[in-house]
Amino acid sequence: GARVAPEGYAAAEGAQGLVVTRAGQPFGYADGAEAKRAANAWCGPRGVASGDLDNFRDDAWVFPGGCA
Helix, strand or coil: CCCCCCCCEEEEEECCEEEEEECCCCCCHHHHHHHHHHHHHHHCCCCECCCCCCEEECCEEEECCCEC
16 A cells, blocks of 8 residues: 555655655754654554664655665
């Protein structure tokens, strides 16, 4: 089925990986754990492929590995 981001978040998969943003108050660098929870919810049972290359850029958290 179609992937759905948790309420209050948006997620998009593209060339740079999975990009997660937050509605209202943009993410900050310290919000990585929250962004990862949203990414896991988007990705479903297998979760997000998180690792050392995860990065914060332009109010978004980027998970280059995408979904696991």
